[in-house]
Amino acid sequence: MSVAPFLSLLFTSQVDAQRAQPVVASKGSWRSVLQGLPHGIVESSSDLEFKSLWQSSSSGSRIAVENTNHSYSTLLAMAVGISQKKNVDATVRRFLLGNCSIILFHYDGNTDGWCDLEWNDKALHIVARNQTKWWFAKRFLHPDVVSVYDYIFLWDEDLGVDNFHLDRYLHLMSSEGLEISQPALDPRRSVDIHHRITVRNRMTKVHRRVYDHRGSLKCSDESQGPPCTGWIEGMAPVFSRAAWKCVWHLIQNDLVHGWGLDMKLGYCAQGDRTKKVGVIDTEFIVHKGIPTLGGSSKIRRQSTSELETFKARWNKAVKEDREWEHRVRNLTKRKK
Template identity: 30%
Template structure:
């Protein structure tokens, strides 16, 4: 079963695209849906569920006969009896391909109406299975009752209350205004250094990457691990040194060597960054007082850590009379070493832990350096499949943590990053 995340407005085109994809199930999630938790865990909870429609606030017509959208439900212009209808709130739902086919067939047969009446009714008339994601309705299986959402966190009127571990729609109510000092940017433009171990596999990505960082005013340092001719521009410093990423860092990135820079990007060479804005990324780090951060990761392959996956960010609404804040990412306790960005002080701390004998660098993600964050507004693409899952890197991970007195910990989101 493949699962994708898409926005849903009940359109015929989206259902047709779903069927063309060949997927068995697809999730449709409105950008203003917020989960206080991990989306991968949420979707994983329904892997064994065979319902053709999973939605919220599902109810049969007789359970809610005065609902104002029932009159919109018609077939070939004729009103449909409320007793035939099924309604649901659809900012979050999962459809099977069979359900999508039934909905499109119904539309072709002259059915029309508000999506929250039309979609569940057509699925029901096709005698397909409908279940509620949670709540307490008649369509909710016993094991999911009082799970995932409730009246305090999920309704169309909004805004709703924040309840840990639950789904929220439209968005959680802000408890108080943000402290102004938190969002005060620095007045002097920071100095940035982009560093990457590079080789022949990165030759197609390198020109774009260098253009992005040079245009943003960053200096670039390349640590070339092979003998390939990469066409490196004359104003870009390059050091030929055959080794893995972190031994290269140990030899070439001593904190005193990079002390003139406020922020150090130490990235793998297989990242697609077209459209990335290093200066904006650093400003986000500044106003959120982050010591270490990374862009969210998009990839056609599996990710090493689910928390790094790009997520939608709901708007933040303060108290009445205050302007909404733009949310751009998440405050976390974890930044992956694939694409980390360090402040000068954070890099000095991390460098003090670097073991020149460690090839993978596994475990460096858990070094305590201060506030960490993942910026969803500026994602990058990991173009190659992860290749470091093996017994050697796992051994290095365990050895590093044990030798430094560190603990592996669950990846957690603590709050939002603002701009």
């Protein structure tokens, strides 16, 4: 087994996720079940880094993206199928230039078709047929497992990245104080642009709101939430470590299409969502809008049904948690 000199994921691992039993995390404190252990031996987190059978722990892999001012550890996670191999290859190569860790979720069961790519053995591969990226993320990107990473990219497979540079993107996300972001979409080449806030603004590096007075939509400086400000879409989200810990708990285990999540992501921005959620314009992408899971009409019906379920759960949770609005107001004031 060869060892790459600086890439963090060093061999191919396939996990048959469909045979795994569901795991239910305790809502109570773990302190009571850890009483038999001395505190210093408790290891409360993990990561997705491969460990060589013969290297010492002190010779672990280098996972930081370095630029002139900062170092970041990053993870790119994508649900992929072999039909989008060319797109995925281009995206992974872009991220590997920044020494990013890669995990691919194979929803079509095909991993052999990727073996000819030079980076294949540097990515972690997980297999579960006909599952979405939100299904995979809920099961394999638990916050304690990915806590080593400063930023998590949970991207679709049909993106064009010719104008995207990881180091520049991370520098902007950090310097602008963003906890949740996405690259802007090139309006000339992208399809399926549903909301104006995601469209690239050529005049700015980053934008956090959109102004629109057409029809019933009124977006102005007074707007405080989606679709005018404080949100991104779900095709190319980027989360800070703290934001992801919140988002993971927001993802519903049984609602696999993730519809409705984007409208609530701003509550995980660790403060004022109008300030801490943004679209980065200078590092933009193309959304090709290629349907890949098949059975599009059935999938759309299921997605719509899940959206209504998610809305109902959210409304019920807000009604039952009488302190929630107070906590949100305090969080926004404290972390502007």
